[in-house]
Amino acid sequence: MSVTDALRGAGAKPAGKRPYFLDAEVERVLAITMSIAQELAVSRQRTDTLERLLLEKGVLSQGEIDSFVPDRAAAAERALWNQEYIARILRIVQQENEAVDRPDDIASEDVAAEVGAQS
Amino acid sequence: MSKNDPAADYDGPPDYRVIGRHALFPQTNHDEIERINFLAQMNRHLAANVVPGVKQSYERRVAPAFEASEGRPIANRHEARKALLQDPAFRTWSALRRLTMEQRQQAGRWTALRQAEQLAEKARELTEGDDRLKLDSSLQQPRYVSAVDHHCMPGSYHTEYFPGDVTNGANYDHAGFVTTSGLLGKYSDGGGHAVARWVKRNLPDFQPKQILEIGGTVGHSSLPLAQAFPEAEMTIVDLGAPVLRYGLGRAKSLGVDNVRFVQASGEDLSIFPDASFDWIQTTMFLHELSTSSMRAIMAETRRLLRPGGIVLHVEQPQYAPEMPLFEQAMRDWDAYYNNEPFWSRMHEMDLDAEMIAAGFERDQLIHGGVTAVVDRDLFPDAADDDKEDYGRKAAWHVIGATV
Numbered sequence: 001m002s003v004t005d006a007l008r009g010a011g012a013k014p015a016g017k018r019p020y021f022l023d024a025e026v027e028r029v030l031a032i033t034m035s036i037a038q039e040l041a042v043s044r045q046r047t048d049t050l051e052r053l054l055l056e057k058g059v060l061s062q063g064e065i066d067s068f069v070p071d072r073a074a075a076a077e078r079a080l081w082n083q084e085y086i087a088r089i090l091r092i093v094q095q096e097n098e099a100v101d102r103p104d105d106i107a108s109e110d111v112a113a114e115v116g117a118q119s
Numbered sequence: 120m121s122k123n124d125p126a127a128d129y130d131g132p133p134d135y136r137v138i139g140r141h142a143l144f145p146q147t148n149h150d151e152i153e154r155i156n157f158l159a160q161m162n163r164h165l166a167a168n169v170v171p172g173v174k175q176s177y178e179r180r181v182a183p184a185f186e187a188s189e190g191r192p193i194a195n196r197h198e199a200r201k202a203l204l205q206d207p208a209f210r211t212w213s214a215l216r217r218l219t220m221e222q223r224q225q226a227g228r229w230t231a232l233r234q235a236e237q238l239a240e241k242a243r244e245l246t247e248g249d250d251r252l253k254l255d256s257s258l259q260q261p262r263y264v265s266a267v268d269h270h271c272m273p274g275s276y277h278t279e280y281f282p283g284d285v286t287n288g289a290n291y292d293h294a295g296f297v298t299t300s301g302l303l304g305k306y307s308d309g310g311g312h313a314v315a316r317w318v319k320r321n322l323p324d325f326q327p328k329q330i331l332e333i334g335g336t337v338g339h340s341s342l343p344l345a346q347a348f349p350e351a352e353m354t355i356v357d358l359g360a361p362v363l364r365y366g367l368g369r370a371k372s373l374g375v376d377n378v379r380f381v382q383a384s385g386e387d388l389s390i391f392p393d394a395s396f397d398w399i400q401t402t403m404f405l406h407e408l409s410t411s412s413m414r415a416i417m418a419e420t421r422r423l424l425r426p427g428g429i430v431l432h433v434e435q436p437q438y439a440p441e442m443p444l445f446e447q448a449m450r451d452w453d454a455y456y457n458n459e460p461f462w463s464r465m466h467e468m469d470l471d472a473e474m475i476a477a478g479f480e481r482d483q484l485i486h487g488g489v490t491a492v493v494d495r496d497l498f499p500d501a502a503d504d505d506k507e508d509y510g511r512k513a514a515w516h517v518i519g520a521t522v
Binding site: 001003005006007009010011012013014015016018019020021022027030031034035038041042045046049 | 149150153154156157158161204209210211213214215217218219221222224225226228229232233235236265266267268271272273274275280281455456458
């Protein structure tokens with residue numbers, strides 16, 4: 001079985017019409033969110049496994065991660081990463097706020113009619 | 120609470136890595152295991168921390184609002200469920216519970232499908248030429264199995280994706296841990312051990328030679344019976360070839376040899392002559408049937424039972440007048456939202472009357488109760504668990520009969 005087939009088969013719909021308990025849009029977003037929560041847990045546990053193995057092998061010592069203090073350059077890199085990360089996640093909020101300043105914004109669909117006009 | 124020691128205070132499912140493995144058990148990598156751990160914790164969280172809020176909402180909002188608008192209290196579980204469907208607490212819990220099941224199926228199926236050919240090859244090595252596996256490719260799947268996939272398990276127990284496939288057995292076996300949060304024990308066989316213990320305690324002189332389990336799938340509940348009575352021969356019948364093929368490989372790998380797996384419908388077991396068995400067992404099976412098939416199966420058990428033999432059905436408790444309507448409505452959830460369509464009707468039927476209609480005598484009926492028997496060093500024990508997960512807890516009723 002190919003990976004593509006296995007992926008499609010793993011997510012296959014069971015026979016039986018799906019019930020919805022919330023507005024379909026909300027439930028769809030909740031479904032995606034819960035899958036991401038699951039994958040975040042998986043990632044977190046993988047990091048924890050790595051830390052414990054490094055500890056066991058003597059690469060890390062107990063408490064080293066919790067007492068870690070980045071130097072000035074590392075602190076700046078890490079802080080920037082957080083800023084970039086938040087900016088990516090909250091892109092839509094940024095764009096909706098920018099839209100407030102663009103009262104004359106026009107939809108591409110309307111422009112399509114305008115630029116495609118015959119005369 | 121013991122002095123801020125998180126390990127001592129821990130209450131919940133064990134890490135999945137304590138699960139018992141066998142030759143046909145799928146390989147699970149780190150992230151697949153953690154997906155199962157997360158989903159088991161989700162179910163535990165929903166039962167322990169979210170359900171109490173649903174109950175409170177029912178008592179404080181749902182029931183009073185119904186009474187205010189209708190001028191009378193909620194009268195039955197169907198009214199209770201429909202009223203709950205208007206309430207945000209029930210709807211949120213329901214959406215999360217459904218999603219957790221869907222995520223569990225996706226997680227388990229991915230693990231099984233990505234190694235489907237390797238598992239099939241191992242199954243072939245373990246079962247080829249073994250007359251203890253009898254498949255019948257002409258068997259038609261009945262409507263009660265084919266209409267909707269039970270517990271949202273795509274392809275149910277019977278779909279084969281290629282010849283020799285065991286995918287749906289492997290998925291059912293290895294990720295069932297999620298639904299019961301480990302309450303069924305190391306080999307998901309706590310129900311079977313409970314039944315074996317119940318029989319030994321209550322019928323100490325019973326020495327069965329031929330035991331039959333109907334709807335035994337991969338043998339979770341059957342193998343403990345075969346182990347408890349090593350002189351007996353255990354026959355497992357099921358509709359699904361992938362679970363039976365997987366089941367024999369699993370049994371052999373676990374060193375349980377007094378078993379055979381036969382593909383047949385419990386409604387028509389004419390392959391076995393009258394009075395063939397000393398003990399006929401079903402475990403968490405009746406609720407996946409239909410009224411007509413349940414009656415046919417009960418009649419078959421009567422025909423197949425030898426004098427002095429027993430039939431035992433293990434199921435979640437029946438709806439009784441003293442069971443609160445809220446609990447009944449919550450227990451009905453699986454019927455309507457988890458593709459267990461016979462659950463609701465089956466749990467309101469008078470099973471004593473059904474047994475009598477099938478030919479058993481009223482004064483020879485058997486009633487009892489069991490909780491899963493697990494390795495208590497590693498797994499939570501349902502007998503000590505005061506959480507209620509409405510239909511999923513490993514605590515069951517026994518109804519049966521002797522002849």
